[in-house]
Amino acid sequence: MTVTTQPDAPRHVVATSGEADTVLRRLAREGWQVRSGFALPGASWEVGSSTQQLVLHGRIADDDLESVRLAVLAAAHGAGVVAVVDAGSAAGRALVDDLTRLGPVNRDTAVTDGADVIANLIPEQRALLDRLASGDTIAAAAAAEFLSLRTANRRIAEARQLFGVRTTREAVLAYLRQRQRQPE
Incomplete structure (x- = not known):
């Protein structure tokens, strides 16, 4: 079985059905075929090809690790x-962790209504941002955190997306501002 990851395949983890509907409508306008459930339609179907772009969607219960497995398998294909x-649930954390290994995960609720983005960062992202704030380069921060440069760049890109900024410098500044506002 060949598993291919399409870097442009959307991966969204949202809190409400309303947010999911908004994302799904946008993806349908962009040409994605929307299908309910996380089971792949068949082993021979190329879900990542440019002619048959498929988006699977659904709700995952707090303890539904089987749906997490199916969603990650679909994303890997x-x-x-x-x-x-x-x-914050076990299934939610497992899903975000596993999808993050495949590429960026859009957590659309992370920056709405002035929410605290730092709470949504994984420990690797916080450690990298701390090192960047102290003047390290991404390469030096990656080495200090025992990460590959590629993984460090992905984690920083995900942090930029969470903060809603375009540059690493802006992400570091936003991180420092929010960290100053947090109680000790």
């Missing part, structure tokens, strides 16, 4: 995934 899940 090139399908887009839009999951409604509590990001």
Whole structure:
């Protein structure tokens, strides 16, 4: 079995069905075929090809690790995934962790209404941002955190997306501002 990851395949983890509907409508306008559930339609179907872009969506219960497995498998085959899940639950954390290994995960609720983005960062992202704030380069920060440069760059890109900024410098500044506002 060949597993291919399509870097452009959308991966969204959202908190409500309304947010999922918004994302799904946008993806449908962009030409993605939307299908409910996370099971792949068949082993021979190329879900990541440019002619048959597929987005699977659904709700994942707090303890539904089987749906997490199916969603991650679909994403690994090139399908887009839009999951409604509590990001703080065991299933939510497992889903975000596993999808993050495949590429960036859009957590659309992370920056709405002035939410605290730092709470949504994984420990690797916090450690990298701390090192960048102290003047390290991404390469030096990656080495100090025992990460490959590629992984460090992915984690920083995900942090930029969470903060809603375009540059690493802006992400570091936003991180420092939010860190100063947090109680000790």
